[in-house]
Amino acid sequence: MNLATVLNSYSDEYWDFKDAKNDGIHSIANYPAPMVAPMQHELLSLLLKENTAYRKMLDPFHGSGITLVEGQSLGLEVLGIDINPYAHIISLAKLEKYDPKIIEVANHEIIQRIENLRKSNIAVLHAFDNIQKWFRDDVTDDLRIIRTAITMEPNSKTRRYFWLCFGEIVKRYSNTRTSTFKLHVKEAKKISEMENNVLSDFFEKIEETYKLIGYPRQGPFHLTCGNSIEIMKTYEQGSFDIICTSPPYGDNATTVTYGQFSVLQLLWIDNADFQYDSSCIDNFSKIDSMSLGGAHSTSNAFYYSPIISSYVSRLSSHKQTKIKRFYADYENAFRLMSRLLKPRGSMVLTLGNRTVDRLEFPFIDANKEIAQYYGLELIHVINRNIIKKRMPARVSRLSDGKPVDSMSKETVLLFRKGGC
Ligand SMILES: C[S@@+](CC[C@H](N)C(=O)[O-])C[C@H]1O[C@@H](n2cnc3c(N)ncnc32)[C@H](O)[C@@H]1O
Structure with a gap:
């Protein structure tokens, strides 16, 4: 047939x-x-x-x-x-x-690294225009810790997997509304009420993702x-x-703004681990206009x-x-x-x-x-x-x-x- x-x-x-x-x-x-x-x-x-x-x-x-x-x-x-x-x-x-055994070890190591960085209060400074508009200060501090810990991972393929997990946490804890793909800041009350579980959510995310990439x-x-x-x-x-x-x-601009949906995650992820032109995040609407x-x-x-x-x-x-x-x-x-x-x-x-x-x-x-x-x-x-x-x-x-x-x-x- x-x-x-x-x-x-x-x-x-x-x-x-x-x-x-x-x-x-x-x-x-x-x-x-x-x-x-x-x-x-x-x-x-x-x-x-x-x-x-x-x-x-x-x-x-x-x-x-x-x-x-x-x-x-x-x-x-x-x-x-x-x-x-x-x-x-x-x-x-x-x-x-991915070799699940390598990821299992890497997950364990990054959790340790993050705990150590948190205790010693050390993280590489990371900033971009309007970071305070899109992320609460305590969230930014925790995201900086995770970002630093990922850059310390020696294997580039494993880093790429961590960046994906990190991107999802960045989006979850940004101040943008979830009801739209466009970037709109949430009401101040909602931002201040948001519970900060950035680190524990990242740990959960890497454990969940590790099970799925097999x-x-x-x-x-x-x-x-x-x-x-x-x-x-x-x-x-x-x-x-x-x-x-x-x-x-x-x-x-009137349908799905794929670029605006993605730009906050991209502003945190280290583009050196990927092959793309980083100038596309020079402003929030550049990806959509390209x-x-x-x-x-x-x-x-x-x-x-x-x-x-x-x-x-x-x-x-x-x-x-x-x-x-x-x-x-x-x-x-x-x-x-x-x-x-x-x-x-x-x-x-x-x-x-x-x-x-x-x-x-x-x-x-x-x-x-x-x-x-x-x-x-x-x-x-x-x-x-x-x-x-x-x-x-x-x-x-x-x-x-x-x-x-x-x-x-x-x-x-x-x-x-x-x-x-
Ligand atoms: C409808 S979505 C694809 C949905 C997709 N099939 C999926 O499973 O999620 C269209 C995609 O086209 C991409 N896009 C738009 N213009 C492009 C271009 N000039 N070159 C390559 N990709 C482009 C967007 O970034 C977006 O991810």
Whole structure:
């Protein structure tokens, strides 16, 4: 039976994965807009059953690495790109092979080191602009102790695992609200009432995480932190059997601010242990403006989708510029993805339509149009409800604070290069 026939035998509700959880290795860190791990696993398994020669997969917008981990567990060689260093740090911790015995010893040693530093009141000074706005002084003191203790760990791979654990504690004890991905300071009362268990929570976090990173790994992996439009240019044409991703949906100032969600953690983590350009944390919104849908696109689209063209003409001029820039970036990324796919390779895109100027942005239909132009045949469409959504149903617009609906549905498009 071919894949389209198999997929047609499933109901759309099946793909809601109502009771599915991102547990195990996927629970080691928080990141916005996560994919549903069991769903990605099933989709990839179905692809691999139909195409037993598939070996290599790319996720050019990997986020917290859910699709990469699932692909790796199925024996695929996985390559991932993300512009956000925190997504890189999370995914690296999930994909790297760790020897549990080494981590067990390292956990024990760091706890001792932290106790000693605390008793002798020694920690390397660490500061950045507005640190007092985002962290209470006693929290900062404890975070400095942990940071110092991590830098004293001799093994760089073990340090990277500690940085991930530390990043989660930094976020938990920052003064930012948890109800939004954007940076907003909590009310003063809530900040002063926050109990300080920074050190004991870090100890708990490393013990929990250590149990989860024993995940059975199979295929090799390679991660790059940077702009996927530039990085995909460095790969050979026809390098991948599968491209499976959830790209950014557009204007990230009004949707998910991945950068703002991550910047406080990144201001504490030592970037010397990772390969990324640390200038991306020069200010709180730099990652978001460098991302697809940010304000600084300079590229032009090669193929201009008629659906986008007609949509843009109905928008205010300010929004027209933003959507045109996003589309230009996205079309560049799509063109590269379609080139990198092997003949008979599969592309799986998880997409959503958001609202701009109260008009639905027809991103899903535009993708179908662009795919057709680049020789990809649409094999199957899944429309699913996003059940375990962490975003509130209504989010506020950055410009005027007015409420806009956040997304509760998404669509998965499955394409095949050169026909099925
Ligand atoms: C929808 S999320 C991906 C969600 C992800 N599939 C997961 O499982 O969490 C989109 C990702 O694209 C990244 N991104 C945005 N612009 C990018 C660019 N130009 N190059 C690489 N990554 C980019 C964002 O940092 C974000 O992590």
